[in-house]
Amino acid sequence: MREKYVMALDQGTTSARCILYDRQGRQVSVAQKEFRQIYPREGWVEHDPMDIWSTQMGVAQEAMLKVDVTSEDIDSIGITNQRETTVVWDRETGEPVYNAIVWQCRRTAGFCDQLKRQGLEDMIKSRTGLLIDPYFSATKLRWILENVDGARQRAEAGQLLFGTIETWLIWRLTGGKVHITDYSNASRTMMFNIHTLRWDEDILRVMGIPACMLPEPRPSSMVYGESHPRIFGGAIPISGAAGDQQSALFGQACFSEGEAKNTYGTGGFMLVNTGIKPVESKNGLLTTVAWGIGNEVNYALEGSVFISGASIQWLRDEMGLLGNAARSEEMARSVEDTAGAYLIPAFTGLGAPYWDPYARGAVMGLTRGVNKNHIVRAALESMAYQTYDLMTAMTEDTGRPISTFKVDGGAAANDFLLEFQADILGMPLCRPECIETTSLGAAYLAGLATGYWSSREDITSNWRIDKVFESSMEKEKKDRLISGWHEAVGRTLGWAKKV
Numbered sequence: 442m443r444e445k446y447v448m449a450l451d452q453g454t455t456s457a458r459c460i461l462y463d464r465q466g467r468q469v470s471v472a473q474k475e476f477r478q479i480y481p482r483e484g485w486v487e488h489d490p491m492d493i494w495s496t497q498m499g500v501a502q503e504a505m506l507k508v509d510v511t512s513e514d515i516d517s518i519g520i521t522n523q524r525e526t527t528v529v530w531d532r533e534t535g536e537p538v539y540n541a542i543v544w545q546c547r548r549t550a551g552f553c554d555q556l557k558r559q560g561l562e563d564m565i566k567s568r569t570g571l572l573i574d575p576y577f578s579a580t581k582l583r584w585i586l587e588n589v590d591g592a593r594q595r596a597e598a599g600q601l602l603f604g605t606i607e608t609w610l611i612w613r614l615t616g617g618k619v620h621i622t623d624y625s626n627a628s629r630t631m632m633f634n635i636h637t638l639r640w641d642e643d644i645l646r647v648m649g650i651p652a653c654m655l656p657e658p659r660p661s662s663m664v665y666g667e668s669h670p671r672i673f674g675g676a677i678p679i680s681g682a683a684g685d686q687q688s689a690l691f692g693q694a695c696f697s698e699g700e701a702k703n704t705y706g707t708g709g710f711m712l713v714n715t716g717i718k719p720v721e722s723k724n725g726l727l728t729t730v731a732w733g734i735g736n737e738v739n740y741a742l743e744g745s746v747f748i749s750g751a752s753i754q755w756l757r758d759e760m761g762l763l764g765n766a767a768r769s770e771e772m773a774r775s776v777e778d779t780a781g782a783y784l785i786p787a788f789t790g791l792g793a794p795y796w797d798p799y800a801r802g803a804v805m806g807l808t809r810g811v812n813k814n815h816i817v818r819a820a821l822e823s824m825a826y827q828t829y830d831l832m833t834a835m836t837e838d839t840g841r842p843i844s845t846f847k848v849d850g851g852a853a854a855n856d857f858l859l860e861f862q863a864d865i866l867g868m869p870l871c872r873p874e875c876i877e878t879t880s881l882g883a884a885y886l887a888g889l890a891t892g893y894w895s896s897r898e899d900i901t902s903n904w905r906i907d908k909v910f911e912s913s914m915e916k917e918k919k920d921r922l923i924s925g926w927h928e929a930v931g932r933t934l935g936w937a938k939k940v
Contacts, residue, residue, distance in 0.1 A: 445516040446470075447888045448504070448677070449880035450497055452522040452606050453685065454543065454707045455754075457497040459504040461515075462884040464893070466875065466903035470510075472503035479540060484547040484789060484937075487540035490528045493606065494613050498672065505673070512675030518614070518668065519681030519887030521688035521879050522606035524629045527581035529592065529654070530609070532602050535617060539589045541606070542581040545708075545747060545789045549580035550798040556580075561647065568634045568641050570719060570728030575790075575798055576745070577631035578605060583648050596651050603654040605630065607682045614679060616669035622656040624738060625687040628730035633658065635719060635730055638738065660733035661687070662886040681887030685879045686710040687731050689849055690741060692882030693873065694904045696897055699844035701835070703828055704879065705852035708792075709749030711831040712741045713843060724834035725794030732886065742838055744793040744831030748786035748802075750852040752820040755788070762813040770857045773818035781806040783826075783929035784819040787936075794834045795930070799937040805929040824852065825862040826926040832866055847871045849878040856910075864914035865923065874905045 446469055451458040458473040476496045479487040505511070525544035530537045542548070553573050556565075562573055571577055582603055586593045595601045604612065608622045627633040627640075632650065634641040640655050659665060661683045667676035683691065686704060690712045693702040701713035712731070719728045719740040731741040748755075753769050756762045763769060783805045790798035804816065836842055846868060852858055853876045863870050875881055888894045 443514055445514055445893070446510065447884040447893055448501065448515050448518045449884040449887075450501060450518060450520045450610065451685075451880040451883065452493060452497055452520070452610060454523045454545070457493065457500050458880060459497070459501040460877065460880045460884070461504055461508065461510070462881065466881055466885075466900070468875070468877070470504040470508045472500040472507065474500050482548075486543040486546040486789070488526065488543055490530065490537040490541045490609060493541065494610065497610060501673070512673040512677050515673070515677050516893045517678045517680045517887040517891045519883030519885070520607045520610055520679070521683055521685050521883035522610070522626070524605060524626055524684035524686070525576055525578050525581075526606050527578045527585070527603070528606065528609045529582065529585050529601055529603050532600055535613065538592055538601060539585050542584065544576055546581065547575045547790055547798045549575040549584050552580050552583070553798070556647070565631065565644060568636070568644065569631050570628065570635050570721075571631050572725070572727065572796055573631070574796055576792065577629060579631035579644070579648050579650065582650055586649065596654050599653045601654055602656070604656055608656045611665060611679055611682065614668045614672065615666040619666040620656045621659045621665050623661040623682040624658055624730045624733040625661055625684045626682065627658045629684055635728065635740070638733070660735065662732070662734045662890045664890055678891055679887075680890035681883050681885070683732055683883060683886055686712055686743065687729070687741065688882035688886070689879040690714065690882070691732055691885060692878030692880070693847045693849060694897075694901045695845070695847065696901070699839070699841065701843045701845065702847045702849060702878070705749050705824055705848065705850040705858065707749065707751045709746035709824055709827055711744045711828060711835065713835055713839065715740050715742055715839065720838060722834070722838045724837050725796055726831070726834050726838055727793070734889070742835055744834060746827040746831070747789050747792045749824045749827065750850070751788075752784065752786040752823060753817070753852070755786075756817060756820055763817060769817050769821060770855045772814045773821050773857045776814045776818055779819040779822060780808065780811045780815045782811050782815050782819045783926055784816065784823045785929055785933045786820070786823055787933050791930070791934070794830055795934065797934050799935045800933045801936040803929070803933050805932065806925070821855065821858045822861055824858060825865045826923065828862060829865045829923060845871070847873065849873065849876045851876070859910045863910040863912045865919060867912045867916075867919065869912065870910045872907045872910070874907045
């Protein structure tokens with residue numbers, strides 16, 4: 442018999458990928474393609490949902506062709522996705538009524554301020570685990586209903602559907618037969634009660650969102666349906682879905698309470714497994730569903746940094762300071778330090794633990810001696826400082842140190858970044874052989890549902906360390922650098938309100 446594989450569809454913020462995995466969790470085939478970013482106004486970010494669909498299907502076909510496999514060679518499909526990004530489409534035609542509003546988009550900041558003035562913060566936080574912020578899906582969905590001609594009337598008549606990206610892809614893959622979301626993605630919408638695992642009627646009423654638009658919440662690992670035979674030449678079970686950061690936590694085999702991972706992607710995201718009970722944060726973190734398998738739900742605390750690796754993309758694409766992201770390590774090592782400069786990448790506001798949609802990016806401490814190498818180094822260091830802020834909040838909320846800290850994401854290939862990160866945190870970091878754990882987690886969730894992998898022990902045995910990074914920086918120097926970072930961040934807060 443021919444070997445079967447699990448297909449992971451990894452729909453990210455800037456690109457779509459498809460990776461085929463074998464039973465050892467090894468990548469057999471990879472295809473990736475970037476898609477268009479749309480910036481209608483300052484602070485607004487959109488995607489064309491049809492770009493997402495066509496690009497994702499294109500890389501799926503490419504990954505299969507690279508190793509000459511057919512639908513019969515694919516055991517199942519798992520999906521992981523950029524979270525919070527909001528799509529609304531016509532139930533009959535499948536046509537989106539507006540571009541997808543991306544998680545980074547800040548257009549609803551004013552409405553969020555209004556919700557806070559109404560005194561709704563405590564109610565929303567206690568039920569959803571989230572803070573009121575434009576980051577989440579609810580206010581984006583409301584914006585579409587309020588600003589697209591006829592959208593509210595069509596929605597109330599049952600003609601429109603809402604989904605985050607995994608919902609949109611599953612609906613398209615099944616030919617419009619399945620309209621579901623998994624618990625982890627639902628928990629990022631600011632409409633989902635993470636205790637009852639249902640849409641919250643009171644919040645829907647406040648937001649003015651018709652319940653008939655919403656997908657059915659389901660566990661993260663189960664057979665939701667099958668792909669339409671015309672897409673891959675045969676039906677394939679779709680049996681796993683999770684938001685990208687929860688999927689990475691699963692892919693890192695952080696199955697025990699106290700285990701944490703940090704993903705250095707477009708944004709930066711730290712999650713710690715808190716077990717089967719949600720932990721409420723007092724330090725600006727989010728309480729979120731990690732995953733649901735069978736009748737059991739695991740929860741996590743999450744710190745979300747909006748701009749991490751995207752700062753290097755900005756230096757490459759908008760500023761022209763480096764030809765490719767891989768050169769950032771060489772450039773950072775070419776100088777001893779940043780010459781006193783700090784780069785604060787608050788291009789779309791600041792996430793945890795600050796939660797300031799009005800903060801804006803800045804480079805502080807510039808002198809005549811600062812050159813492009815110092816700026817690149819400052820961008821890399823900003824990723825580590827932001828992670829430090831998250832770690833500090835996380836240990837205070839859980840009341841104990843993190844037991845295991847694993848790293849992943851594209852920028853985790855940068856040894857300079859991880860060396861500096863270990864120094865700033867004052868603790869060792871573990872980088873696995875496979876740093877693309879986001880897609881791996883989706884594959885594991887799908888394969889567990891079909892029996893491709895028999896248990897979580899199978900997954901744990903697949904996890905292999907590539908390198909451990911140890912701390913070597915003196916405490917005095919570390920404290921001085923962190924103090925400078927906090928001083929620089931403080932000067933960017935509320936900027937968009939001041940000008």
